[in-house]
Amino acid sequence: MTADYKKGFADQTKVITVPSLEVEGVIPDWLSGTLVRNGPARFHLNDKTLNHWFDGLAMLHKFDIADGHVSYANKFLDTPAFRAAKDGKMKYAEFATDPCRNLFKRIAQIFTGSASGANANVSIGRVADEFVAQTESPMPVAFDKYTLKTIGIVSYSDKLKGQLTTAHPHYDQDSHEAFNYLLNFGFKSTYQIYKLPDGSKRRQPIGSYSTDRPSYMHSFGLSQNYVILMEFPLVVNPLSMLIRGKPFIANYQRGTRFSLVDRRRGEVQYAHTDEAWFGFHHVNAVDRESKIDLDIIVYPNADVVQHFYLNSLLNKPDHETYPKNELRRFTIDVPAGTVSSRTLVDYSAELPRINYEQCNSKTYQHVYASGVAKKGESPFLDTVVKFDLAGGVKEWRQHGQYPGEPVYVARPDGQSEDDGILLTVVLDADANNSYLLLLDARDLSEIARARVPQHVPFGFHGAYIRS
Numbered sequence: 001m002t003a004d005y006k007k008g009f010a011d012q013t014k015v016i017t018v019p020s021l022e023v024e025g026v027i028p029d030w031l032s033g034t035l036v037r038n039g040p041a042r043f044h045l046n047d048k049t050l051n052h053w054f055d056g057l058a059m060l061h062k063f064d065i066a067d068g069h070v071s072y073a074n075k076f077l078d079t080p081a082f083r084a085a086k087d088g089k090m091k092y093a094e095f096a097t098d099p100c101r102n103l104f105k106r107i108a109q110i111f112t113g114s115a116s117g118a119n120a121n122v123s124i125g126r127v128a129d130e131f132v133a134q135t136e137s138p139m140p141v142a143f144d145k146y147t148l149k150t151i152g153i154v155s156y157s158d159k160l161k162g163q164l165t166t167a168h169p170h171y172d173q174d175s176h177e178a179f180n181y182l183l184n185f186g187f188k189s190t191y192q193i194y195k196l197p198d199g200s201k202r203r204q205p206i207g208s209y210s211t212d213r214p215s216y217m218h219s220f221g222l223s224q225n226y227v228i229l230m231e232f233p234l235v236v237n238p239l240s241m242l243i244r245g246k247p248f249i250a251n252y253q254r255g256t257r258f259s260l261v262d263r264r265r266g267e268v269q270y271a272h273t274d275e276a277w278f279g280f281h282h283v284n285a286v287d288r289e290s291k292i293d294l295d296i297i298v299y300p301n302a303d304v305v306q307h308f309y310l311n312s313l314l315n316k317p318d319h320e321t322y323p324k325n326e327l328r329r330f331t332i333d334v335p336a337g338t339v340s341s342r343t344l345v346d347y348s349a350e351l352p353r354i355n356y357e358q359c360n361s362k363t364y365q366h367v368y369a370s371g372v373a374k375k376g377e378s379p380f381l382d383t384v385v386k387f388d389l390a391g392g393v394k395e396w397r398q399h400g401q402y403p404g405e406p407v408y409v410a411r412p413d414g415q416s417e418d419d420g421i422l423l424t425v426v427l428d429a430d431a432n433n434s435y436l437l438l439l440d441a442r443d444l445s446e447i448a449r450a451r452v453p454q455h456v457p458f459g460f461h462g463a464y465i466r467s
């Protein structure tokens, strides 16, 4: 077993522009647009080292695809966090230089907003006319999609207040609105669910509810009728912050609560299960009469956050595998407030995508993700997987190749939900560089690859922007 995936956590400080990448295979003529990827790229700052994969300084990467050619460019996001690092000043809490490698401390930083500095290294989105890099503090950073130059932190033209949001807003193709939540942390913490119409910087509140013990949620679900917040048992007690000056986070909520916010009326209902899980990524949520099917990748507990400390990732023995997870369906009976659940696909994977343009909050069949080789025997994500919810798993895997999130691009006039291409950036550990891989989403057969002359560090999420 190889440990070569560790090269994906090496710093990349070289900022380059390559007008035409070397291409193997044939890029389809119809594919014309830009894939922008976001992720951490620098963990070593002068004499300090950042401790966690989620903490590295944000770098944007873009692949422009047109007429069968691919160009590449990368740039650091120019934020207060980035400038503080350049100055050698450890101003922001994501520079977790303290030796306390503690899961709860890590999440407490996210909760209290002390991990600010606008190091927006998680995903790519859009606010009004600007493309933005996003993280969990509510400070999206706008950038120019042609040059990747940072424009600045977007200020909203409303009065909503809060310290925590998600880097995974949902976009409704029919209403042309993005949905997200904003948590205002305090003695009583309030989840404010809002929508942001196309072209607007004014967030419109839909509904809100307060809680004594807010939960850490990386994403949420959106069905046709509801915004669904799946509150894992990992919660924070704000009272301890007021008394002791620091928040106390623990698994002391029994089971899992689902908060269902009616998208039109703003009313909030709750459902509950004694099952306890942890997860990052919701895949989809679909109304079924008075029930909701909520599909999410879940881990048995939140230890996975601990696993993503660089120290763990870089020093773990080769036989230690990626933490086990599964795609699970929670069926919420809305009037009864009860929840049942079952395994949809028993295969460890992360960074899931579907054909969101066609299927978000609607019936769907196919999930694409970065997976862990069959039976979970690999130490890191090393496979592109496709889950067919009607049955069956397809895989793309090659020795020493480590693919990230696969982004689905529909073929114009495509005939089916999966009639399109997957775009994913793959680390080639032997060559010590990376390439953009194009797969046929129907069967994961390889169409082409376009090689970057250096490595692209493992990132999180990206977006495809049509030309």
Ligand code: CO
Pocket: 122, 167, 168, 218, 280, 281, 460, 461
């Ligand atoms: Co994410």
